[in-house]
Amino acid sequence: MRFITLVLAVLLSITIVPDAAAQERVKPFVLAAQSEAPFEEAVITTREKLESAGFAVIGDYRPYESAAVLVVTNDSLKAAAKAVDTGAWAAALRVAVTGVDDTVQISFANPVYLAIAYRLEDPLTDTRQQLTDLLGYLEDFGSDKGMRPKALGKYRYMFGMERVDDVYKLGTFDTQDAALDAVEAGLGDPAIPASKVYRLDLDESTTLFGVAMSGEGDEAQYHDDAFQMSIVDFHDLKGTAYLPYEIRVQNGVVTALHMRYRMAVHYPDLSMMGKHSFMTLRPSPGAIELLLKSVVSQTGDQ
Secondary structure, eight states: OHHHHHHHHHHHHHHHHHHHHHTOOBOSEEEEEEEOSOHHHHHHHHHHHHHHTTOEEEEEEOOSTTEEEEEEEOHHHHHHHHTSTTGGGGSSEEEEEEEETTEEEEEEEOHHHHHHHTTOSSOOHHHHHHHHHHHOOOEEESSSSOBOHHHHHTOOSSTTSOOTTOEEEEEEOSSHHHHHHHHHHHHTOTTSSEEEEEEEEOSSSEEEEEEEEOOOHHHHGGGOHHHHHHHHOOSSSOOGGGOSEEEEEETTEEEEEOHHHHHHHHSTTOBSSSSSBTGGGTTHHHHHHHHHHHHTTTSSBO
């Protein structure tokens, strides 16, 4: 009887412990370090550290004053991204340098968080460890309590809103090359307030573009990167590594994550109402969709 009790206790511990570990909460951003170095010096130093460790810096985006986003990738990120249908969004990781008062924050989008959100098979724990070894570690941030992995893997802000696979459908082309040509032309058109930050070719069938969006005035401000961030990124620790937005071109089909998913998953604690809320940006999902469609509107089927 004593032996049976012992066996049952061991079996119970096997079933309980993994479940408890699986429920560990995760947050969207990682604060690596804070520095009193001059802003540009911090950007250069961060870039050098990333490149010395084998990360390719494929984009350097300056969305507003004292803010830089270094977009990086490597073979591990690309392999993880290609393994699943929703993985391309994780192929280019964002590292931010942000001046806040008299300090500079070095932060990055948490690859472990994104791996869960974008349903990767690779948890990207090695990538996170590599970045913290390189840049440092102070804390995870972006959500007071964090997200449980199970909830994050099927995340939507609220009932009826979009999940990771509910994307903007921007255009369909006969070939991948035709789609790529259209996106390149649109992002290079000075009349369209969207421009290319980077292009990452994962393979012959999948390419990811980083897109900077700008706009002024009552309507155009809603697709403007700086305006959106002025509403949602109001805490002391800055989520600058939310930027830039992405366009995916896959087998001739051009898509982008829906803003009601992409912004919500990066800022899961944002309230629905109030000055710093999704309601303040209520026109933004439609404005972003229209702008990104205009990038590919010259040819192709909308």
